[in-house]
Amino acid sequence: MKMKRNILVTAALGVAFLYSGLLANAQDFAPWPVPDEAAAVENPVALTKESLQAGKSLFDLQCKACHGESGKGDGLIKSANLTTPEFLAQTDGAIHYKIYHGRGVMPGFSTLPDEQLWDVINYVRSLSMVRDSADLKDATISLYFNDAEGQRELTAKVEETNAEGEVVPVAGMKVNFAVQTHFVLGQLPVVPADHYTNENGMVTVVFNDTLIGDGEGMLQVVASIQDMEYKPAQVTEAVGWGVPNPQDYWTERRALWKNNDYVPIWLLISFTGSALAIWLTIVYVALLVRKIKLEGDRYENDVNT
Numbered sequence: 503m504k505m506k507r508n509i510l511v512t513a514a515l516g517v518a519f520l521y522s523g524l525l526a527n528a529q530d531f532a533p534w535p536v537p538d539e540a541a542a543v544e545n546p547v548a549l550t551k552e553s554l555q556a557g558k559s560l561f562d563l564q565c566k567a568c569h570g571e572s573g574k575g576d577g578l579i580k581s582a583n584l585t586t587p588e589f590l591a592q593t594d595g596a597i598h599y600k601i602y603h604g605r606g607v608m609p610g611f612s613t614l615p616d617e618q619l620w621d622v623i624n625y626v627r628s629l630s631m632v633r634d635s636a637d638l639k640d641a642t643i644s645l646y647f648n649d650a651e652g653q654r655e656l657t658a659k660v661e662e663t664n665a666e667g668e669v670v671p672v673a674g675m676k677v678n679f680a681v682q683t684h685f686v687l688g689q690l691p692v693v694p695a696d697h698y699t700n701e702n703g704m705v706t707v708v709f710n711d712t713l714i715g716d717g718e719g720m721l722q723v724v725a726s727i728q729d730m731e732y733k734p735a736q737v738t739e740a741v742g743w744g745v746p747n748p749q750d751y752w753t754e755r756r757a758l759w760k761n762n763d764y765v766p767i768w769l770l771i772s773f774t775g776s777a778l779a780i781w782l783t784i785v786y787v788a789l790l791v792r793k794i795k796l797e798g799d800r801y802e803n804d805v806n807t
């Protein structure tokens with residue numbers, strides 16, 4: 503009896519949970535009135551590339567989790583869609599008021615410098631502009647390694663081809679650096695992780711030389727750009743600036759994906775062991791079945807005689 507009730511309660515809770523999920527998705531937020539004088543405030547920050555980039559950094563850090571990458575309100579927490587015509591019809595002042603004060607789940611950001619709020623507003627507005635990837639420009643990245651004076655420097659140069667067909671440097675471009683080591687999967691940032699190119703299209707970072715490379719100390723250096731005016735680009739180059747990895751024998755030579763000669767010994771033992779165990783079980787069960795059949799035959803014989 504008690505068990506039946508538990509099942510019923512669980513089922514009811516499950517239905518309620520699913521239903522509340524549907525409701526939360528269907529529900530929109532109540533109108534959010536903004537005082538006229540707040541709505542009339544004008545955005546003092548011009549819509550420049552720098553402002554958009556600053557706004558994007560802040561958005562990715564503070565807003566993306568709820569509002570989603572594209573601002574459609576599809577982040578981890580159900581939140582407002584910042585790309586609808588209704589949303590965009592508001593003044594920057596009204597949006598500023600809402601971000602500053604917050605409401606309910608939406609936190610207020612009154613502690614942030616005002617300029618950053620305007621940057622993020624510029625960025626949020628840019629989210630709903632249709633950007634055709636064909637309109638984006640092409641840029642190329644080249645890497646230079648400099649090992650002089652005991653300091654390892656890595657320079658990236660970003661260039662584009664202008665309308666006259668000349669190759670010209672791209673200044674003010676943010677370049678992200680990463681190192682794909684052999685031993686650690688994923689990317690380790692070099693110091694500093696991102697930098698902007700100078701008027702010659704170049705940016706130089708100091709290389710952190712304690713990273714573990716492959717058996718020969720090779721590292722894969724990755725430089726990439728992600729910009730609103732340019733197509734994303736990336737370049738990867740190997741350089742022997744890592745510490746040779748002494749554990750290469752185990753991680754590379756005797757790896758699962760290698761041929762039989764290099765199968766790790768522990769794997770060989772455990773694989774053979776499990777195969778053996780499975781066959782022994784099968785044989786044991788077969789013997790049991792035979793025994794049951796013999797018993798049955800004997801029983802039949804007994805009954806018949």
Ligand code: HEC
Pocket residue numbers: 531532534560561564565566567568569579580581582583584589597600601605606607608609611622626
């Ligand atoms: C914890 C989740 C969360 C975070 C973080 C968050 N928001 Fe929100 N945001 C919401 C929710 C939920 C609403 C709807 C609030 C309401 O209307 O009651 C909202 C509403 C808004 C609105 C008003 C939308 C409208 O229709 O007028 C703006 C603008 C906004 N958020 C911008 C931002 C910005 C910019 C950031 C980062 C600086 C941010 N939010 C961070 C959850 C969040």
